[in-house]
Every structure is written in structure tokens, then in C-alpha cells.
Amino acid sequence: QSVLTQPPSVSAAPGQKVTISCSGSSSNIGNNYVSWYQQLPGTAPKVLIYDTNKRPSGIPDRFSGSKSGTSATLGITGLQTGDEADYYCGTWDSSLSAGVFGGGTKLTVL
Amino acid sequence: EVQLVESGGGLVQPGGSLRLSCAASGFTFRSYWMHWVRQAPGKGLVWVSHINSDGSSTNYADSVKGRFTISRDNAKNTLYLQMNSLRAEDTAVYYCAREGDTFYAMDVWGQGTTVTVSS
Numbered sequence: 001q002s003v004l005t006q007p008p009s010v011s012a013a014p015g016q017k018v019t020i021s022c023s024g025s026s027s028n029i030g031n032n033y034v035s036w037y038q039q040l041p042g043t044a045p046k047v048l049i050y051d052t053n054k055r056p057s058g059i060p061d062r063f064s065g066s067k068s069g070t071s072a073t074l075g076i077t078g079l080q081t082g083d084e085a086d087y088y089c090g091t092w093d094s095s096l097s098a099g100v101f102g103g104g105t106k107l108t109v110l
Numbered sequence: 111e112v113q114l115v116e117s118g119g120g121l122v123q124p125g126g127s128l129r130l131s132c133a134a135s136g137f138t139f140r141s142y143w144m145h146w147v148r149q150a151p152g153k154g155l156v157w158v159s160h161i162n163s164d165g166s167s168t169n170y171a172d173s174v175k176g177r178f179t180i181s182r183d184n185a186k187n188t189l190y191l192q193m194n195s196l197r198a199e200d201t202a203v204y205y206c207a208r209e210g211d212t213f214y215a216m217d218v219w220g221q222g223t224t225v226t227v228s229s
Contacts, residue, residue, distance in 0.1 A: 099157030
């Protein structure tokens with residue numbers, strides 16, 4: 001099981017909004033920045049959010065990140081069929097001295 | 111174009127060894143921390159190891175500690191992962207990734223190389 005906990009799947013209709021949660025502890029999310037990655041089928045992951053709430057250039061503002069305590073959230077608005085992918089949260093765990101990822105969340109756009 | 115290209119994957123018997131390479135181009139390789147991340151078939155991402163920019167500091171996941179060694183040659187713009195005592199559970203796609211000018215976020219990824227450990 002992963003150090004960071006994500007729901008296995010979420011779904012919503014095109015045009016709607018969805019949030020994906022990532023739960024951790026004080027040794028990871030609680031005291032470090034979080035990043036989020038999108039992995040489309042058969043491709044390498046791509047960073048969507050870094051430093052908890054910043055978007056790299058080229059990532060639309062439909063994607064947002066936030067954090068509260070030991071949990072982080074990825075929000076996606078205006079859902080498109082092209083957003084169907086697996087999404088992962090990640091950060092550094094200071095107690096483990098290791099990088100950690102969530103188990104991944106599969107987004108289905110109905 | 112910023113690019114990472116992995117190579118060296120393949121089929122190896124349990125207990126065997128393999129060395130993965132990751133060739134970097136389009137950026138100043140020596141300035142960045144680098145990571146290896148793996149993904150078993152149908153499973154999620156798992157962090158394997160990282161190395162700092164000059165190669166003086168490394169960290170490993172517990173599952174590979176003592177068996178895998180990360181290294182880099184900044185003159186050749188290449189990252190390596192030496193994998194020894196391979197087990198069936200090491201079977202995965204292995205990605206190299208660059209840590210950007212951020213906190214522990216991987217902003218450039220290679221296409222991955224597949225390692226299969228089987229007799």
C-alpha cells in the first residue's frame with residue numbers, strides 16, 4: 001500500500017468539476033510541497049501541479065492544487081474526454097527519507 | 111528540445127543484473143537532481159531513487175536499498191541505475207525523471223524502459 005492515499009477512481013460528466021484527494025501525514029504532505037501528475041494511457045507521466053498549487057507553463061488553469069494539513073487536493077474544472085487518465089500525487093517523506101507517490105486515481109469522464 | 115531517453119532494459123533471470131542508462135539533452139544536466147521511478151504492469155508509480163546534481167548524495171526506496179545503485183556522469187549527460195540481485199517484483203517500466211527548479215517535482219520524464227525479471 002502507498003504512503004499517500006488516493007481514491008482508486010472518480011468520475012464526472014463532461015464540463016463538470018472533479019476533485020481528487022491525497023492523504024498523507026506530517027512527515028510528507030503536512031510539511032512539504034506536493035506535486036500532481038497526469039498519466040494518459042500508454043504514456044509517461046506529466047507534471048500538472050508543483051509546489052502544491054503552481055502550474056507549469058502550458059498547463060491550463062482548469063487544473064488547480066491545494067493543501068490543508070496533511071491532505072492535498074487536485075481540482076479539475078470543465079472536464080473534457082481528453083482528461084481521462086490516471087492521476088498521482090507525490091512528495092518527499094522526511095521520516096522515510098524517500099520519495100512517495102499516491103496509489104493513483106483513475107478519472108473517467110462519462 | 112529537453113529530452114530524456116532511457117535504454118538498457120530487457121529480460122533477465124532472477125538474481126541477475128542489469129544497468130539502465132538515461133541520456134539527457136536540451137538542458138544543463140549537471141545542474142539538476144535526477145530520479146528513477148518505476149511502474150509495475152497495471153500498477154502505480156513507485157519512486158526508486160534520486161541523486162543530487164553533482165552525484166555526492168543519493169537516496170533509495172527500502173525495496174531496492176543494497177541492490178540498486180544510482181549514479182551519473184555529468185560529462186556524458188547520462189544517468190545510470192545499476193540493478194543487482196534482481197527479483198520478479200522488480201519487473202516494471204523504469205522511468206528517469208528530472209527534478210525541476212521546484213520542491214521534489216519531476217518536470218521532465220523519459221519514455222521508459224521495460225525490465226522483466228523471469229526465468
